[in-house]
Amino acid sequence: MLRFFGVFIPSIGAVAVVLLSAYVFANRLVEKAPEPAAAYMSGPTAVQQEVAPKEVTESIGDADVAANEAAEPPSGIEEATTTSPVSERVAAGEKAFRKCRACHQVGEDAKNRAGPTLNGVVGRVAASVDGFNYSKAMKAAGMRGLIWNDEELAGYLAKPRVYLRGTKMSFAGLKSEDEIAATIAYLKTFSESPVGAGDGDASAAAPEVALDSSVLDIEGDPEYGEYLSSECTTCHQADGDDEGIPSIVRWAEDRFVTVMHAYKLGVREHPVMNMVAGRLGNEEIAALAAYFAALED
Amino acid sequence: MSLNRRSFLASSAGATATLAAPAVWGASHGRPRVVVIGGGAGGATAARYVAKDSDGAIDVALVEPTRTYYTCFFSNLYLGGFKEVSDIGHSYGTLASAHGVNVVHDWAVGVDRSAKTVTLAGGATLDYDKLILSPGIDFVDGSVPGWDVSAQNKMPHAYKAGSQTELLKAQLMGMKEGGLFIMVAPPNPYRCPPGPYERVSMVAHLLKNNNPTAKILIADPKEKFSKQALFEEGWEKHYGGMISRLGPDFGGGNISVDPEAMTVDIDGQVESADVVNVIPAMKAGRIAEVAGVTDGNWAPVNAVDMSSKADPDVHVLGDASQQGDMPKSGFSANSQAKVCANAVRGALTGSRVFPARFSNTCWSLIASNDGVKVGATYEATPEKIAKVDGFISQTGEDAALRKATYEESEGWYAGIAADIFG
Amino acid sequence: MATGVQPRVKLPKTASAGDTITIRTLINHKMESGQRKDSDGNIVPRSIINRFTAEFNGHSVIDVQMEPAISSNPYFQFESTVPESGEFVFTWYDDDGDVYTLSRRIEVG
Amino acid sequence: MPMTRRDVIVLATGSVAAYGLNAVPARASAADDAIAAFTGGAEFADGGVVLDIPEIAENGNAVPISISADGAVAIMVFATGNPLPGVAKFSFGPLAASSFGSTRIRLARSQDVIAVAKMEDGTFRKTSRSVKVTIGGCGG
Numbered sequence: 001m002l003r004f005f006g007v008f009i010p011s012i013g014a015v016a017v018v019l020l021s022a023y024v025f026a027n028r029l030v031e032k033a034p035e036p037a038a039a040y041m042s043g044p045t046a047v048q049q050e051v052a053p054k055e056v057t058e059s060i061g062d063a064d065v066a067a068n069e070a071a072e073p074p075s076g077i078e079e080a081t082t083t084s085p086v087s088e089r090v091a092a093g094e095k096a097f098r099k100c101r102a103c104h105q106v107g108e109d110a111k112n113r114a115g116p117t118l119n120g121v122v123g124r125v126a127a128s129v130d131g132f133n134y135s136k137a138m139k140a141a142g143m144r145g146l147i148w149n150d151e152e153l154a155g156y157l158a159k160p161r162v163y164l165r166g167t168k169m170s171f172a173g174l175k176s177e178d179e180i181a182a183t184i185a186y187l188k189t190f191s192e193s194p195v196g197a198g199d200g201d202a203s204a205a206a207p208e209v210a211l212d213s214s215v216l217d218i219e220g221d222p223e224y225g226e227y228l229s230s231e232c233t234t235c236h237q238a239d240g241d242d243e244g245i246p247s248i249v250r251w252a253e254d255r256f257v258t259v260m261h262a263y264k265l266g267v268r269e270h271p272v273m274n275m276v277a278g279r280l281g282n283e284e285i286a287a288l289a290a291y292f293a294a295l296e297d
Numbered sequence: 298m299s300l301n302r303r304s305f306l307a308s309s310a311g312a313t314a315t316l317a318a319p320a321v322w323g324a325s326h327g328r329p330r331v332v333v334i335g336g337g338a339g340g341a342t343a344a345r346y347v348a349k350d351s352d353g354a355i356d357v358a359l360v361e362p363t364r365t366y367y368t369c370f371f372s373n374l375y376l377g378g379f380k381e382v383s384d385i386g387h388s389y390g391t392l393a394s395a396h397g398v399n400v401v402h403d404w405a406v407g408v409d410r411s412a413k414t415v416t417l418a419g420g421a422t423l424d425y426d427k428l429i430l431s432p433g434i435d436f437v438d439g440s441v442p443g444w445d446v447s448a449q450n451k452m453p454h455a456y457k458a459g460s461q462t463e464l465l466k467a468q469l470m471g472m473k474e475g476g477l478f479i480m481v482a483p484p485n486p487y488r489c490p491p492g493p494y495e496r497v498s499m500v501a502h503l504l505k506n507n508n509p510t511a512k513i514l515i516a517d518p519k520e521k522f523s524k525q526a527l528f529e530e531g532w533e534k535h536y537g538g539m540i541s542r543l544g545p546d547f548g549g550g551n552i553s554v555d556p557e558a559m560t561v562d563i564d565g566q567v568e569s570a571d572v573v574n575v576i577p578a579m580k581a582g583r584i585a586e587v588a589g590v591t592d593g594n595w596a597p598v599n600a601v602d603m604s605s606k607a608d609p610d611v612h613v614l615g616d617a618s619q620q621g622d623m624p625k626s627g628f629s630a631n632s633q634a635k636v637c638a639n640a641v642r643g644a645l646t647g648s649r650v651f652p653a654r655f656s657n658t659c660w661s662l663i664a665s666n667d668g669v670k671v672g673a674t675y676e677a678t679p680e681k682i683a684k685v686d687g688f689i690s691q692t693g694e695d696a697a698l699r700k701a702t703y704e705e706s707e708g709w710y711a712g713i714a715a716d717i718f719g
Numbered sequence: 720m721a722t723g724v725q726p727r728v729k730l731p732k733t734a735s736a737g738d739t740i741t742i743r744t745l746i747n748h749k750m751e752s753g754q755r756k757d758s759d760g761n762i763v764p765r766s767i768i769n770r771f772t773a774e775f776n777g778h779s780v781i782d783v784q785m786e787p788a789i790s791s792n793p794y795f796q797f798e799s800t801v802p803e804s805g806e807f808v809f810t811w812y813d814d815d816g817d818v819y820t821l822s823r824r825i826e827v828g
Numbered sequence: 829m830p831m832t833r834r835d836v837i838v839l840a841t842g843s844v845a846a847y848g849l850n851a852v853p854a855r856a857s858a859a860d861d862a863i864a865a866f867t868g869g870a871e872f873a874d875g876g877v878v879l880d881i882p883e884i885a886e887n888g889n890a891v892p893i894s895i896s897a898d899g900a901v902a903i904m905v906f907a908t909g910n911p912l913p914g915v916a917k918f919s920f921g922p923l924a925a926s927s928f929g930s931t932r933i934r935l936a937r938s939q940d941v942i943a944v945a946k947m948e949d950g951t952f953r954k955t956s957r958s959v960k961v962t963i964g965g966c967g968g
Contacts, residue, residue, distance in 0.1 A: 223649060224649075224651060226350075227635075227639055227649075227651045228651075228654075230346065230635040230716075231632070231635070231654065231656055233712065233715075233716045234628060234631055234632065234656075234709070234712060234713050234716055235658075235708065235709045235712040235713070236712055237711060237712050237715050237716075238715065238716070239715070241711065241715070242708065243707060243708045243711045244704040244705050244706070244707045244708025244709075244711070245705055245708030245709060245711075245712055271670070271672070271688040271690075272658055272670070272672055272688070272705075274688070275656075275672060275673070275674055275686050275687065275688055276656060276674065278674075278686060279654075279674055279685060279686065475723060477723075510723060511723075512723045512725075512747070525886070525887065526886050526887030526889075529887055529889055529890055530887065530889050533749075533791050533889055537749030537750075537751060537791060538747060538748055538749030538750075538791065539749075541725075541745070541747040541792050542792075543727070543745070546729070546743060547727060547729055547743065547745055548729065564729070566727070692887065692888065692889075739925035739926070740925075752934070754911050754912070774921075774923075775923050778921060778922055778923045779919075779921025779922065779923065779924075780920075780921050780923045780924050781918060781919070781920055781921060781924055781929065782918075782919040782921065783916055783917065783918050783919070783929065783931075784916065784917040784919075785916050786912060786914040786915055786916060787912060787934075788907055788910055788912065788914070788915040788916070788933050788934045788935075789915065789916055789931060789932070789933060789934070790889060790890040790891075790931075790932040790933060790934055791889070791890075793931065793932075794930075794931055794932050795929065795930065795931050796894075796929070796930035796931070797918075797924065797928060797929045797930070798924065798925035798926045798928055799923055799924065799925050800923050800924070800925040802923075
């Protein structure tokens, strides 16, 4: 029975990751829509279904990795010698992870040290471990919805301080792609249900509204965005500082647009943001996204 | 802060140096010139945005007598002990260094709209193509019989932040045990509608810790006031029995004071008080009247660009303007300044002009970690700045939400300070 | 609550014989309902003004028995007949045994 | 300021915390019992009491209320939704110019407020009003 759950739960997690990735990729994979911008309220499933199957097949392997390994603790070295290619990768990852152990713990008794515990890191929102004092940059990344999926982790582990300017993680990065992939595979074994793993913050950052690509693809007018941004900068600091009010600079444009529509539609609740977003049209949101994404320090 | 001529004349410290030789500055080149009078939330924002966005194409001078500006917003939190006075003080260094604003520390005493010049107390004259007036408020003479600015050291108004705020706090700290604090609240319209009531909350917070048997009495000419239900709920919850308010039905609008005797006559009943905070009726800062753009107490404006209805080359921002549905607040002034800056820049350089849009949110602190807010968005109509949508905090909200609201207000303060002063 | 409680009354100083006058009264009092819990979860004990009376020259005008549902700083408005010159006496009775009174003369001319 | 009462209805969902939030809402019978204690169980006729109270109370901690009934010797006010339904009993003396009184009351939540008048002839009359407790206030 335990073994069954070991297999099953990570699979659910993997599907959830897929749904998230689907959102991220929707913009690229869905055919550039001829529909008018007003049709942005197409149902969430419509967008997701078109891409989900493809992604599922790509991800099943990873899910299996997690499944197999979660069943048996990775400390069982003999397990790694049972020659499945997946197990080999995890074993390689465990070895690579030695570079991380000075600061990060995983496993049953893992605690935050110089770095946060990495149990459940795959699929979780950045900066979401309770009690860890993240850098401002990491908190901002979490606030704008950065989720540690394979793609993001791979980028970050390659060159942390380039990938996430301002991170406190003083680590040059893992050298080879293989090493990175192995480390991620290893970390997945401590990530039973990668998305929303018992953490409210994770679900809050999942894409709340599925926007039609015609909305996401609007080319924002940065000059109009600059004018409109002056309404934002009364509260949100233009230099990205955040003190009680999150930073909104240098977000990926599609994230910015999605979050603003979530406020506009009331999916996210905040009276000031609901009011402000409520009177912004699609063009205006796109303009703001374009402006803030390009804002320099 | 507002340009109160009388306080200027009373004080010798205010008007001394200027950063530049303005007459030379005015005549030296052909670039369009904008003069902004008043370095508060409206004026400093307008100066910063015109200078920043025009990137050197427009010369901007900001006339402001004080070198350190103390914001009225959050000054109540200083009274309550939540902020230091240094937390609400700001200098103009960044406006000058980062954006090239020519900050002139002097008083503007005259405006010649036909010659398009501004005269300073120091004697210099500034030419302008566009003049932006953001002088804040002055007090209506005689609105509280017995009180004038000469009494402000006995009965402070503390409605222009800085030394007045510090004086009021010192008086409160030195109040005798079980003493009485009386606030004479202002009639509408006035700067910061929830301000007097947030102040009462903060004074109650201060006294609850230092002088718990002290009492607070508000004499109020208004039937109703901003966020009333929220404040009254909070007062009952945090300061039960400490605060009473006499509205017009108990003569709250029929007040006179005797600063020497430290008494307040409320509708014929004379009260001896230990600390009295007189917030008189308000009008536009004097220079708006001097410039001839006021009609009654305030300066009517065209909502689309905040230009004066009396002169298209003069814009009036913030508290001094007759701003339709918008409340007089730092947030409002900051919002109007951006609309104005966009329009002024467009008129002078041909840059793109976008439609006016305004917003405002006012946070108030009732007690430790008990913050509330009210806000609205506005648009320009031919008649006025008209409200579009709004929200207000609810009674009975849970403590976590109220705490988050307070923390948000701190974030807002940091944000707007950066937006105003660079 | 005995400290700093101050009653206030608003009524005309003069009237004609037989006039109806409107009287408003206000007293600062927290009117602790006995239903509320403090931040530690303990019930805050009831402490209210439980009765208010108005008399003119010894004759009753109004007598109000109050429950905790009366708002803090209790306010009343009512109407009295004034048959002659004399004195109104207003009395508030506190749960803690304190009694607050205020007198006002009115001249009938 | 800009917030109209109509806006307020849409916005408002609030409850009143300061009074009675922790208490179990009174059952209807508690109010009935309190009324019976006042009337001694006598029958009463509906109407004949003027109960002036806002339909929408912007602040449940201080709801203005006026009561009057020509020829009443006493009027008692009940808040059926409060933990303790009794509010106040106004007894009118010989010098009362009218059987009229006005005060401010606390309402723990939206509910019916009832005024019962005892008439000179010993009969009772009753009027009930429904009050929605919410929040208002002006912008700014």
